[in-house]
Each structure stands twice: as structure tokens, then as C-alpha cells.
Amino acid sequence: MRLYKFNEYYCGENYLDVQIYPEYLKPRKGNRKRKAKPTSEVQNALNQNNRDRYVCRLLNHNFSPKDYWVTLTYDDAHLPYSFDAAEKEVNNYIRRIKSLAKKKNLPAPKIVKVTGYGERRKRIHSHLVISGELAAVELKNKWRDKNGELRGRITVDALEFDKFGVEKLANYIIKHINENKRRSGKSTYYRSRNLEEPMKKLAVRRITNREVEDIRTCTDYSVFEKIYPEYEFIRPEYYKDESTQERAVYFNEHNGGYFFLLRFYKPGYWK
DSSP states (O other): EEEEEEEEEEEEEEEEEEEEEOOOOOOOOOOOOOOOOOOHHHHHHHHHHHHHHHHHHHHHHHOOOTEEEEEEEEOGGGGOSSSHHHHHHHHHHHHHHHHHHHHTOOOOOEEEEEEEOSHHHHSEEEEEOTTTTOOOHHHHHHHBOOOOOOSSSSEEEOOOBBBBHHEEEHHHHHHHHHHHHHHHHHHOOEEEEEOOOOOEEEEEEOOHHHHHHHTTSOOOOHHHHHOOOEEEEEEEEEEOOSSEESEOOOTTTTEEEEEEEEEEEEETOOO
């Protein structure tokens, strides 16, 4: 039996991510051995997974089925000549949306935005997640130029949640973020200032070697069902290591500890 740290991320009232890793205890008196730390492979995998998971946690925490998934595209007459020009267009759109909400005495909309290129035609476009203060038709009407013509096609759909929240949309956003970083070396991801961070709690609990073995072999997760009785277990998350392989559990040979990422949800929320 050993101590494990539980980093708990409460995403709204319905989703919970838990990152579990060994507690690195201070050496006993007289023992000068340094504290064990994660290996570089484990730490790199943890860092990458945390970056990817953050977007999904942010969306699950701040948005609901009442909010929108918006896609902005351009026709040939309005097609921007560069990525920066497209960013300027969509940022102006966001300002128009915020201005309209303020004019109608509505709360400032929460917004997450990313711009990228299509897989097939490589046409530039933008995706936004927008809270539902304004009606869909109002969001569409703001995608017009100064002559009142639409800049291109705009789709406004209600967010669809399942037991993973809006994970598919989050992964799509993350894909564009990573592509933009590889292409330009900078992040083009935007989030409005009024987004709230998921609540994070830290706990330290003891887990027996038998329970760890059952978790590692994916045969028994009952220990977590007892800890989080209000939630239902979904599945372990997968770490992405440097060789692009995916593993649900990492074993750190340096300290003999396991690393887990688990996800939970409250059944029936999205229905």
C-alpha cells in the first residue's frame, strides 16, 4: 500500500477528470537520498495530455446544450489573403457579437475560437463555441460585410453533449491549435476573459497494491466508484508518449509508481 495524489478537475456539475500519481514522500531523517521524480518520458506524456485535456475541461465547465458551435467560412469574393487577415475578420465578428449583447443588456457571451484550414480544399475557416445569450439568427446576421452581404457560409448548431461532454469538438479545436503551432510557432487559440476555470481539488489517498494491479489490468475500478459515488466511470484516458503510442497507464520504473487518468460523468445530463 502506498500514497497517491488525486488531482480532481470538476467540470461544471456533471463531469470529473482525475489525475492520479504517486506521492513522493520526503526521505526519512538521516536518509539523504533525493526524492524520486517522474521520468522525462512520463513527464512529457503528462504535459501533452494536460494541454490537450485542458481545452475539453474548459468547454465542459463553461458551456451547456443551450450554447452554440459556430463555423465561419468565406466565399471567393471575401476570401482573406492570409491567415492574419482571417484572424482579423473573425476578431471583428467577435467584437460585433459582444457589442450586440451589450446593446441588448445581455451578459457578455463566453467564447472559444480557433482558425484553421480544411482537410480537403485547404480553405481557411474559423470555429467558435459561443454561449447562448443571442439567438442563432442574430449570430448569423453579424457575419456580413459593410454592404450587408454574407462573407460566406455560417452554420450555427446547438452543442451536443454526451457522456464525454463535447470531447469531439474539443479534439477538433486541439487539432487546429497543434497544426497552427507547427506552421507558425505560435498559438492562435482564443478564449474570452469571462471563462471560468474548472474547480481543482487535491487529495491524498492510500491505494493497495492489489487495487493498483486491478486498475492497471483494467479489470476492476470499484475503488474509484466508492470514492466518487455520485459519478459513473467512463474509461481511463490515454497518455501519448514520444513514440506516438498510447497507453492508459504509465509505470515509472524509477520510483515503482503508476500514473492514471480517469474520467467520470453524471448519467443523463445531456438528455
